[in-house]
Amino acid sequence: MSIQTAVRASPPIETANEFAADVIAGLSAKPKRLPPKYFYDLTGSGLFDRITQLPEYYPTRSELGLLHQHAPAIASLFPPAAALIEFGSGSSRKARILLRAAASVEAYVPVDISGDFLQQDAVQLRRDFPHLAILPVVADFTTMTEPPAEVAAKPRAGFFPGSTIGNFEPHEAAAFLRRAGRILGAGSVLVVGVDLAKAPDILYRAYNDSEGVTAKFNLNLLARINRELGANFNLAAFEHQAFYSAERHRIEMHLASTKRQKVRIGDTIIEFRAGETIHTENSYKHSIDSFQALAHGGGWSPLAAWTDGLFSVHALRMTAD
Numbered sequence: 001m002s003i004q005t006a007v008r009a010s011p012p013i014e015t016a017n018e019f020a021a022d023v024i025a026g027l028s029a030k031p032k033r034l035p036p037k038y039f040y041d042l043t044g045s046g047l048f049d050r051i052t053q054l055p056e057y058y059p060t061r062s063e064l065g066l067l068h069q070h071a072p073a074i075a076s077l078f079p080p081a082a083a084l085i086e087f088g089s090g091s092s093r094k095a096r097i098l099l100r101a102a103a104s105v106e107a108y109v110p111v112d113i114s115g116d117f118l119q120q121d122a123v124q125l126r127r128d129f130p131h132l133a134i135l136p137v138v139a140d141f142t143t144m145t146e147p148p149a150e151v152a153a154k155p156r157a158g159f160f161p162g163s164t165i166g167n168f169e170p171h172e173a174a175a176f177l178r179r180a181g182r183i184l185g186a187g188s189v190l191v192v193g194v195d196l197a198k199a200p201d202i203l204y205r206a207y208n209d210s211e212g213v214t215a216k217f218n219l220n221l222l223a224r225i226n227r228e229l230g231a232n233f234n235l236a237a238f239e240h241q242a243f244y245s246a247e248r249h250r251i252e253m254h255l256a257s258t259k260r261q262k263v264r265i266g267d268t269i270i271e272f273r274a275g276e277t278i279h280t281e282n283s284y285k286h287s288i289d290s291f292q293a294l295a296h297g298g299g300w301s302p303l304a305a306w307t308d309g310l311f312s313v314h315a316l317r318m319t320a321d
């Protein structure tokens with residue numbers, strides 16, 4: 001079976017029309033904002049991978065360390081002959097650690113909105129794990145409703161690393177956890193990577209790296225709008241901003257207009273004041289307790305939490321239908 005036919009969309013992900021509608025709606029709102037899921041085209045996913053290798057970006061190093069250290073304990077929570085479903089799999093680097101430790105897992109289902117990147121990853125996964133069924137799904141995990149048919153009869157475990165959960169507003173995070181519970185099934189286990197609140201200067205550096213890769217990642221959103229919607233953003237007239245709001249326990253990422261300007265997207269003209277920003281992402285930071293409380297609200301009970309003081313990995317068991 002070719003990779004093309006093996007990658008499915010369930011349900012169909014956003015069309016160019018939906019992208020355009022979301023962009024116009026977000027840039028017409030006050031304050032202006034754009035949904036972070038649009039960061040991840042092929043270029044954006046590649047840039048995110050570079051972010052994970054930056055010296056300032058501690059979350060990936062920390063989470064990889066925790067997963068290496070605790071993979072046997074985590075794998076022991078998976079039911080026999082399980083399918084492991086990862087939400088927002090990116091390069092699947094972290095799942096590989098769990099898949100190597102969990103000999104009884106039979107299928108791996110990487111779910112990601114970034115279809116081209118997912119296809120590339122699936123090719124390599126099939127080479128590295130020839131005994132596993134690799135069943136990539138191109139989907140928006142905020143609207144996905146069920147697992148692929150091939151694993152519907154298998155017990156399922158879930159994986160949501162990278163503190164992607166921190167990109168949701170807290171009420172959206174609880175809604176996602178409920179959705180994941182329905183996809184994974186009663187009594188299932190979900191492993192979630194969650195970044196922890198810490199000294200603001202460490203957080204600041206993680207999102208303002210000296211090589212400017214995070215700035216490129218942020219600005220790629222405007223480049224993508226230019227590429228796919230024929231807009232005329234002048235990238236040199238916008239700058240990356242990221243700061244920690246201690247009050248809201250979150251890093252906020254913005255793109256700030258360096259001058260008063262007008263931008264055309266199709267037939268729509270968007271006006272910017274000098275200094276006006278587009279809010280592109282939040283990254284909420286938690287304590288172990290605050291995340292466990294959030295998980296409870298989403299229908300999950302804490303089974304275990306591992307931390308190195310910077311980052312945390314949680315194992316949860318589904319308690320609600």
Ligand SMILES: C[S@@+](CC[C@H](N)C(=O)[O-])C[C@H]1O[C@@H](n2cnc3c(N)ncnc32)[C@H](O)[C@@H]1O
Pocket residue numbers: 036037040045048052087088089090091092094111112113114139140141142161162163164
């Ligand atoms: C912060 S990265 C984490 C990647 C990887 N799991 C890791 O831990 O390094 C977020 C990932 O989720 C994907 N993603 C973001 N929003 C999504 C959505 N709404 N539906 C599906 N995938 C999404 C992105 O394409 C990206 O691969």
